Amino acid sequence: MNRSKNISLLTVEDLSLGIKSTGCPAVCLVENINFSLEPGMILGIAGESGSGKTLTASALSGLLPEPVRILSGKMRFAGGPLFPEKTKHPGFKRGQDILFLFQSPSSALDPRVRVGIQISDALVQAFGWDRKTGRKQTCQAMEQVGLSASFFDRYPFQLSGGQRQRVLMAMAFGLRPQILIADEPTAGQDDSNRDHLLMLLREYTRTRLSSAIVISHDLGVLCGLADFLLIFFQGQQVEAGTPAQILAGQGHAHTRELVDAMGFFQEAP
């Protein structure tokens, strides 16, 4: 893969994740992940469900589920180490440097808290604003994703699935993270919502020169969006390349399957 000489925004080297307990051999769930991310670049991670896409993204935001830990490998963010278990990079701010948007927008929002408050809580924490400024900035971010300011005081159950997904995107527009990780942003969305979201994602990286990692099982979505693609299969990174290289289909058997599945539903771009 094309690794530039100057420092990348994020590099991941030989990352392995698994479960380790005393007296037992470690169980590896994700093995030998390698990639680097440049500013302004969109990285796509594709693979079947259970292939370790989400686990890798959790590791990047330091939110691995309880028994899973980093077995080996290095993650570096802007030149500094990123979550080698306990010692955090001193200047690192979760949410502002790397923002992880969870897979399902219905469970990623607290049902008892107004959606605007959830966004402004994150903004206030990140930028040290007072609540009033937080509210103003939140409304601005919500307008950027096509939600009027009146949505600020609504509860998640009053919104449709597409609107909730846009609320999450508004959080990204407000926080302006250097790296945005979106886990299955298009899952469960209808076509027009999906296109709108992808447009927002593209706009986000273009206008702010920030990077994004987009995780999806849908290779079609990623080919139209990402600059670089990783294919995951059963916890391993089986292929890496530009969309054109991946679509040329010289690689792994699983890539072939994904490409074929894509052609089954829609025409390849």
Add this chain to the structure above:
Amino acid sequence: MKILMHLPGPGKAAGWLIFLVLVMTAVAAPLLAPRTPLETDLDHRLEPPSLFFPLGTDQLGRCVLSRIIYGARISMSGALTASLLSLALGGIIGVLAALARGVPKFFLTAVIDVGLAVPGLILALVIAGLLGGTMASLILGLVAANWPWWARLIRGLTLSAWQREYVLAGQAAGIKKTRLVTHYILPQMKAPVMAAAALKTGRVILAFSGLSYLGLGPAPPAPEWGRMLQEAGIYMTRAPWLIMAPGMAITLAVAALNLIGKGSKRS
């Protein structure tokens, strides 16, 4: 229709009604009581209920109704204070035990487990007994007996809430832990904690009266329900109304809180 949906069930409503009446009685005691609770009248000892003494008089000629009304102040406020203090203490320790890592987590969990292993009533008995019979020592004893139970409940609720995806998402977005606890996790505990608090307070009223019955509560002339019950025991055959009155008062208070608790559980 919207208002109807928020109405409590009949049991819960009855519970709240009785409870509020008792609280109002305690607050407005000087207005409601026909006499002062300590005023003795040796010419009218052990009199049965009459127009003049609606619930009769005790062995010193004191008006039983007035003593019950003033007693609501001591028994209800004592039990409520003990209950709220144990909820607060147990809540803080429970949340900390759920969120701590490493040695503090081990220590806090061990403290809760040890607290749960000690029989509560006996601990309350020892503390109230050693510190001498005052209201404060009795409350302290009850708090010591009850906080581990609350700590375990709140710890469990916090742990399960911390696993929720929206709490993880909040962490991923960089929201501070303290704000996540106060604004995202604690609000969801309202319903289960309310139900448990009502049931638990009922038990604390029983324990408060029970310990006071044993002579560990406020000192004698004070009109405390459990203490009145104990003093009335000697005259049970001559003046049965003496045990009926405090017995009914304790029963009403406990029943009201149980109705609230059971009703909250169901909704």
